[in-house]
Amino acid sequence: MTYFAGIDIGSTAIKTVLINAGGEIVGIHVTDSGSLFHKNAKEALRVLLEKSGVDRAQLKYLIATGYGRKLFKEADDSISEITANAIGAHETGKAYGGVRTIINIGGQDSKAIQIDDSGNVSNFVMNDKCAAGTGRFLDVAARNLDLDLEDLGDIHFTGSGAPLSINSTCTVFAESEIIGLLANGHGKAEIVAGIHYSIAKRTVRLAKRVGIEDRVYMDGGPALNKGLVAAIQDELQRELVVPQYPQTTTAYGAAVLARSEFLAEQQEGH
Numbered sequence: 001m002t003y004f005a006g007i008d009i010g011s012t013a014i015k016t017v018l019i020n021a022g023g024e025i026v027g028i029h030v031t032d033s034g035s036l037f038h039k040n041a042k043e044a045l046r047v048l049l050e051k052s053g054v055d056r057a058q059l060k061y062l063i064a065t066g067y068g069r070k071l072f073k074e075a076d077d078s079i080s081e082i083t084a085n086a087i088g089a090h091e092t093g094k095a096y097g098g099v100r101t102i103i104n105i106g107g108q109d110s111k112a113i114q115i116d117d118s119g120n121v122s123n124f125v126m127n128d129k130c131a132a133g134t135g136r137f138l139d140v141a142a143r144n145l146d147l148d149l150e151d152l153g154d155i156h157f158t159g160s161g162a163p164l165s166i167n168s169t170c171t172v173f174a175e176s177e178i179i180g181l182l183a184n185g186h187g188k189a190e191i192v193a194g195i196h197y198s199i200a201k202r203t204v205r206l207a208k209r210v211g212i213e214d215r216v217y218m219d220g221g222p223a224l225n226k227g228l229v230a231a232i233q234d235e236l237q238r239e240l241v242v243p244q245y246p247q248t249t250t251a252y253g254a255a256v257l258a259r260s261e262f263l264a265e266q267q268e269g270h
Contacts, residue, residue, distance in 0.1 A: 003018055003059050004018070005254075006064075006257070007066075008084065011033060013031065013033055015029075016048040023256065028245055033068070042072075063077050065080065086102065086113055088254075090115055090119025093241060096217075099213075100116075103219075105133070106135060110202070112125050112206040114213065137174065140171055141192075145191060156225075200228065215241055
């Protein structure tokens with residue numbers, strides 16, 4: 001059997017996806033990036049292959065993407081995360097009737113991408129100037145509220161009052177706002193909902209800059225947060241397509257491309 005892999009070396013997590021010759025996903029592994037990107041990426045790939053029962057020799061083509069892609073010399077090729085994200089969302093989106101707009105919220109940045117019917121990028125915008133609309137902001141907020149990051153999504157729905165306004169566009173000032181709201185006796189649920197709506201407003205503004213098509217696909221780790229998804233849907237006034245494994249869309253796109261590249265090379269060789 002032949003296999004192909006994509007590795008997305010992000011600022012906060014390393015995502016790896018393994019697919020077979022038929023293009024089906026046979027393995028997924030997600031781990032923290034830590035400070036030793038290269039060492040941790042090599043280990044992530046080793047664990048993925050081991051979990052999937054695949055020998056390294058059976059892995060015919062590997063493409064790296066993401067923040068640390070240039071550091072991973074073991075890859076056969078590397079591509080930008082915008083391209084890989086577009087390919088992954090296009091392939092995954094087929095099951096939902098196709099997607100044209102992608103919202104990606106990562107650890108350190110957020111992106112809005114518009115793709116054509118073939119999955120090619122036709123437009124994209126990125127917010128990497130400030131962490132206030134990213135996964136990092138959610139980490140900081142959870143810590144200030146003395147909550148687990150994984151619990152934010154559920155807590156969003158437990159408030160009895162309206163979501164509280166978080167107006168600061170900078171994480172440091174937003175942190176002060178959150179502490180101030182707590183000191184004034186406001187409930188955690190209303191603060192959490194306010195944080196989600198603050199990110200949602202920012203994200204939708206970003207998406208409007210690329211143009212919002214019918215079906216909007218959301219990926220990245222924060223897409224696992226049901227409260228944030230609900231807030232973005234409310235702001236968009238439409239449902240989002242959220243895949244089963246939103247963190248791995250970009251790594252999956254890199255794996256799909258790895259398979260295509262390998263097959264193209266095989267055909268050229270004949």
